[in-house]
């Protein structure tokens with residue numbers, strides 16, 4: 001009898017343990033990197049951090065540190081107190097419709113302002129960014145004066161893209177970000193958005209050769225056969241025969257080296273599913289790169 005009772009209480013305990021274990025996950029804290037940062041990137045960076053000069057009101061929303069620095073008004077976040085936090089006041093409309101953020105655009109959805117409110121209420125903490133980030137780098141981009149250089153990113157539906165140009169010593173000369181939202185559907189590619197930095201002219205103190213880094217983050221889950229293609233460099237620069245290298249993103253393995261004309265379609269069929277970059281170099285030393293995903297769908 002005693003024995004049976006003990007068994008029951010142990011089972012009960014196990015049951016309670018399960019209940020308690022599930023409580024924290026139901027009221028899980030809002031994650032800055034997974035939930036708040038994408039809202040800011042896609043709706044606010046355009047005027048608050050897309051490049052070092054775009055800091056309307058003295059505010060950059062680009063990183064958690066930037067938010068902590070505040071704006072011309074002072075701090076924009078009062079941890080634990082959304083209604084006293086300008087960040088929340090301006091997106092919720094509490095500061096008046098005329099200055100509701102994003103300025104001049106459709107307001108955030110109720111779900112988005114709630115996410116920001118809860119995050120501030122929870123203490124506005126930073127957390128490790130575990131969202132997928134795709135990066136491609138071009139070791140050498142030649143900026144020929146006065147030819148404008150064009151960087152293009154073709155991305156499935158929604159993402160935030162950032163281009164950075166650095167010199168050989170790693171000095172950042174240029175940084176520009178942009179949200180990709182509009183979907184288009186050109187034949188054969190699937191649903192994509194496009195982001196282009198147009199007419200980038202070489203600064204007077206820039207060297208002729210630069211490294212270009214493209215970062216793509218907060219990409220919405222792609223439709224099954226969509227391809228993420230990020231290109232950098234100017235296609236018209238490619239002259240003569242190109243040397244092409246295909247590198248698997250996982251493990252950074254070079255899976256193919258060839259000479260000829262780049263054809264993504266061919267490689268999308270040949271490769272095992274996964275992410276790859278394709279680098280090309282022509283016989284004048286111009287380089288280009290795209291990031292793409294080889295999928296199972298043909």
Ligand code: HEC
Pocket residue numbers: 040043044045046047048056057058059061071072073074076086087090091101102103104105108
């Ligand atoms: C189209 C440009 C634009 C967009 C997009 C935009 N803002 Fe603003 N924002 C402004 C301007 C302009 C000001 C006012 C600057 C001033 O009056 O000094 C401002 C001011 C602010 C301020 C007050 C800072 C201060 O000291 O004046 C906050 C907070 C703010 N924005 C947050 C946001 C958030 C969050 C988003 C995205 C949901 C956003 N903004 C999107 C242009 C924009």
